[in-house]
Amino acid sequence: MSSIENEIAAARRVLHEAMELQSAGNLAAAAPRYRMVIEQGYRVTEVRPILAGILAQLDAVEEAMEQWNALLAVEPDHAVAHHEMALILNRLGQTDEAIVSMEHACRTDPENPVAANNLAVMLSNAGRKREALREFQRALDLQPENVHVRHQLRRLGAEQVPFWHVPMMNDVRRNDAFEAAIKAAIATVGSDAQVLDIGTGSGLLSMMAARAGAESVVACEIVPIIADMAQKIVADNGYADQITIFAQPSTELQVGVELPAKADILVSEILSSDLLTEAVLDTFEDAHARLLKPDAIIIPRAASAIGCLVESDVLAGYSFVDQVSGFNVSRFGAFAAQKLPIHGTMTDWRRLSKDVELVRVDLTQRRHESDLHILSIPVLEDGMATGIVQWMHVDLAEGVTFDNHPDGYSDGGWLQVLHSFPQPIQVRAGQVLDLAVGHDRATLVVQPLEVVAGSAAIRAA
Numbered sequence: 132m133s134s135i136e137n138e139i140a141a142a143r144r145v146l147h148e149a150m151e152l153q154s155a156g157n158l159a160a161a162a163p164r165y166r167m168v169i170e171q172g173y174r175v176t177e178v179r180p181i182l183a184g185i186l187a188q189l190d191a192v193e194e195a196m197e198q199w200n201a202l203l204a205v206e207p208d209h210a211v212a213h214h215e216m217a218l219i220l221n222r223l224g225q226t227d228e229a230i231v232s233m234e235h236a237c238r239t240d241p242e243n244p245v246a247a248n249n250l251a252v253m254l255s256n257a258g259r260k261r262e263a264l265r266e267f268q269r270a271l272d273l274q275p276e277n278v279h280v281r282h283q284l285r286r287l288g289a290e291q292v293p294f295w296h297v298p299m300m301n302d303v304r305r306n307d308a309f310e311a312a313i314k315a316a317i318a319t320v321g322s323d324a325q326v327l328d329i330g331t332g333s334g335l336l337s338m339m340a341a342r343a344g345a346e347s348v349v350a351c352e353i354v355p356i357i358a359d360m361a362q363k364i365v366a367d368n369g370y371a372d373q374i375t376i377f378a379q380p381s382t383e384l385q386v387g388v389e390l391p392a393k394a395d396i397l398v399s400e401i402l403s404s405d406l407l408t409e410a411v412l413d414t415f416e417d418a419h420a421r422l423l424k425p426d427a428i429i430i431p432r433a434a435s436a437i438g439c440l441v442e443s444d445v446l447a448g449y450s451f452v453d454q455v456s457g458f459n460v461s462r463f464g465a466f467a468a469q470k471l472p473i474h475g476t477m478t479d480w481r482r483l484s485k486d487v488e489l490v491r492v493d494l495t496q497r498r499h500e501s502d503l504h505i506l507s508i509p510v511l512e513d514g515m516a517t518g519i520v521q522w523m524h525v526d527l528a529e530g531v532t533f534d535n536h537p538d539g540y541s542d543g544g545w546l547q548v549l550h551s552f553p554q555p556i557q558v559r560a561g562q563v564l565d566l567a568v569g570h571d572r573a574t575l576v577v578q579p580l581e582v583v584a585g586s587a588a589i590r591a592a
């Protein structure tokens with residue numbers, strides 16, 4: 132035998148020993164033998180991945196990385212090396228590098244559902260949800276029967292899209308009101324009207340505008356995965372030529388860039404159950420200042436928060452706390468929810484006053500100041516007032532309104548909201564309860580004046 136043949140025979144023997152030790156579970160003893168095989172230059176590209184894998188299992192991650200890097204130096208597109216490196220980097224908390232490596236693995240082995248799934252998980256953990264969703268979808272396309280991937284895909288989508296989108300879309304009364312206002316606006320301005328839809332969600336209002344004849348609708352949506360979905364829905368419905376969707380907040384739109392010209396019609400349904408929390412005033416002001424013609428039609432043109440004084444044992448249980456198991460924990464009441472979404476028709480509550488307007492915002496106005504005023508509410512019934520149950524009234528166009536009055540509305544996109552008092556207030560029929568109400572541009576303010584130990588600013592009527 133030549134000396135080369137001897138060396139090969141020796142390396143083969145060591146490799147055989149290493150494999151036996153590995154299959155017996157003795158990784159610590161197998162690793163040095165694999166190392167020797169590599170040093171002898173025998174079947175290096177096959178042995179390195181085995182050794183790197185063992186080293187990772189033995190927590191010798193640095194050496195494992197060295198082995199993978201050495202392999203990549205000769206085979207730059209080795210998918211397994213990129214994949215395994217990514218897993219190690221991820222374990223070490225080097226998320227960005229891990230993602231780059233896993234992306235490389237996916238590029239070099241695009242049919243591998245495990246790599247797609249692992250990349251999706253890393254992207255999701257890094258907060259890159261839109262890309263994560265795309266990768267989960269790719270993993271599912273590669274492996275449609277994989278229940279785990281299907282679950283992750285649904286979980287991630289639902290996690291980023293507030294639950295109220297679907298009941299809101301199913302709210303026929305709301306949809307019809309918007310469509311009536313949109314049709315009237317297009318009929319007034321004409322089909323060459325430039326329409327702007329701020330917060331397009333599924334693309335619904337944009338499609339209504341296009342169906343009403345609008346030739347150019349620009350829509351924007353701040354949540355990228357919702358914008359992606361709207362794009363598909365608009366295309367499914369045959370309106371892709373008329374509607375252009377941008378995955379960005381309205382405040383980043385520019386006339387002459389995304390919006391061909393200042394808009395003739397603004398349609399925007401970004402009202403939250405408590406009216407203002409979706410930055411409504413900032414958004415409308417910005418649109419007036421930059422994106423709309425001075426005489427643009429605004430849909431909706433105004434919105435009000437309406438409410439009434441209520442007594443409710445159920446809601447008191449959410450709003451106040453006092454003696455618990457013989458302990459005085461009343462201080463914790465300071466942290467009780469100041470406002471609580473409720474189902475008006477499902478929650479047990481009793482009205483103690485007539486309906487009163489708390490706040491009204493005129494959305495055709497170019498500027499809004501915060502507002503605080505005293506509202507005197509005549510009490511109609513004796514009771515222990517828990518707070519104010521509030522809902523909305525939306526004025527969309529001449530003769531077109533919509534509200535979610537709790538007596539007749541449930542399971543739409545909007546809930547009613549309890550604005551709880553800091554403490555329950557004993558009230559009697561015939562008295563007047565003075566509240567400070569208004570808004571700070573972003574939230575509604577509803578505060579009883581000077582509440583002191585169960586009594587507030589209550590006067591005889």
Ligand SMILES: C[S@@+](CC[C@H](N)C(=O)[O-])C[C@H]1O[C@@H](n2cnc3c(N)ncnc32)[C@H](O)[C@@H]1O
Pocket residue numbers: 299300329330331332333334335336351352353354357379380381382399400401402409414
């Ligand atoms: C209540 S949903 C309405 C969706 C759709 N317009 C409809 O009526 O069915 C409001 C949407 O507006 C988006 N949004 C809120 N403010 C926005 C803004 N300033 N720019 C872009 N999108 C916004 C939210 O992410 C949400 O998807």
